[in-house]
Amino acid sequence: MHVETLEILRCPYCGARLELVESLFHQKTAAEIHDGILGCHCCVFPVVDGIPVLHLQPAAVTARDQVQAGRPELARRTMIGLDDEAQAAGFEAAAASDAATYRDTVAALGPNFEAGYFLYRFSDPTYVVADAAVRTVANIVLHGQRRAIDICGGSGHLTRSLMTVSSPPPVLADLYFAKVWLARRFTAPGCEPVCCDGNAPFPFARGTFALAMCTDAFMYIWTKRQFVGEMERLVDDVRRADGEPGAVLIGHTHNERTWTPSHGQPLSPAGYRDLFEALEPRVFGEAGLFDDVVNRGILDLARHDAADTLDRDPALTILATRHEGVFATHRVEAMPAARATGEFRLNPLYTAIPDGERVQLRLQFPSEDYADEYGACRAYLPDEVTVDREAIEALPGAAVARSLAPLVTSRVILDLPKRYY
Ligand SMILES: [Zn+2]
Known part of the structure; x- marks a missing residue:
């Protein structure tokens, strides 16, 4: 972790600043804390492999003892x-x-780690909507000069969408150490990972961020009222005092009025609205946003979805902000084919079958469960497409041959993190 991150960290339980306990085992440079113990008024927490672990679950307590005993490698094993x-x-x-x-x-x-879900995340329908919403809102609210946090961001697939617009780089918070470790290593290099509990107060100072987001996780949070109150606190305009409102974005949360796989404990649209106290939220049905992004190249955040539209939709997006210009219709850029932020690769859902000078690319779902849950990707992923073999063999690359540009738009070819698969 960066030493400056101590400026924004607060103990989740007593709210005090955290400091490196210099008298105990630690490894650091002038800019980074690699391993050590952070202390506040009430607790001590470990920093394990550069990641502050700011909760008191049993593994964190064991890891803290291991760091204190000068065995950081064992602490990492415990946290993983x-x-x-x-x-x-x-x-x-x-x-x-x-x-x-x-x-x-x-x-x-x-095998217990959700490998399939993560590996195929960059072209699943949930991601397509969330990525468009995150990029759109982050561009307006952060515009490269303010900071975002991705809460319960897992291994950082949407943190990645914030990398070019959040400054300083985004914070990624998640309970699962292994996931934020993977994010820093592969998916969103340069993000600042923090291991903390979404069911506890968030370990950050009021008004630290201009955008607080949570995607595809909120229905699993039990303490929803506290969670939203904490999101509102993190983007508090008065404390940040930069004269520009912040925003709260909850993407892909399930709807109590419908059934979905991995349902969690969702609320109804009205139930979600009632969680907000400081900001007035607007709730969108994901189906409408999906149609916008996939079929119309826009994101219409000016819409007011009717109650029955929301009740029918298995997934909702919630946006709360006083920022002018967010609740408007935005153009969504197709995947830019010019230059990869990582490297252009074939989407791992495709199998390549060579055929002379050509290659046939065939869509193949990893499982029936995947097809059931994410089959809507057929709206943009073709079943089969035949392309120039030489162009495919030139991948991975920072750019693609002109003949492949349409496949970048349709997500058959993806701008993936380096060393993704
Ligand atoms: Zn404390």
């Missing part, structure tokens, strides 16, 4: 959560290798 010796060694080998990919490293974390 691998009890099995062979599996832990496999993960550590992947972590130490410059050649190991995101996919390899996730595989080393074992």
Whole structure:
């Protein structure tokens, strides 16, 4: 973690500033704290492999003791959560290798880690809507001069969407250490990861951020009222005092009025609205936003979805801000084919079958469950497409041959993090 991050961190329980306890074991440079113990008025918390762990769950307490005993490598093993010796060694080998990919490293974390979901995330329908909403709102609200936080951001697929517009770089907060570790390593290099509990007060100072977002996770939060109150606190305009309102964005949260796979404990649209006290939220049905982005190249945030439209939609997006210009109709740029932020690769949902000078690319879902949950991607992913073999073989690359540009737009070719699969 950056030493300056101490300026924005607060103890989730007593609200005090956190400081490195210099008298205990630590490893740091002038700019970074790699391992050590942070203290406030009430607790001590470990920094493990550069990630502050600001909760008191059993693994965090064990890891703190291990850091204090001068065994940071054991603390990382504890936080990654691998009890099995062979599996832990496999993960550590992947972590130490410059050649190991995101996919390899996730595989080393074992079968219980949600590998499929994460690997295919960059073209799933939920991501397509969330990415458009995040980029649109972040551009207006942050415009490269203010900071965002991605809460419960997992392994950072949408934190990545904030990297070019958040300054300083975005904070990624999640309870699962392994996920934020993966994000920093692969998905959103340069983000500032923090391990903390979404069901507790957030460990940051009031008004630290101009955008607080949470995507595809809010329905799993039990303390929803506290969570929203905390999001409002983090973007508090009065405390930030830069004369420009902040925004709260909750993307893809399930709807109590419908059924969905991995349903969680969702609320109704009215229930979600009632959580907000400081800001007035607007609730959007995801189906309308999906149609906007996929079929019309826009994001119409000026719309007021009718109650029955919202009641029918299995997923909702909630946006709360006083920022002028957010609740308008925005043009959504198709995936820019000019230059990759990572590298252009074939979407891992496609199999390439060589056929002379051509290659046939065939859409293949990894499982029936995937097809059931994310089948709406067929709206933009073609079942089959035949392309120039030479152009495909030139990948991965920072740019694509002109013949492949339409495949970038349709997400058959993706701008993926380096060493993704
Ligand atoms: Zn405290």
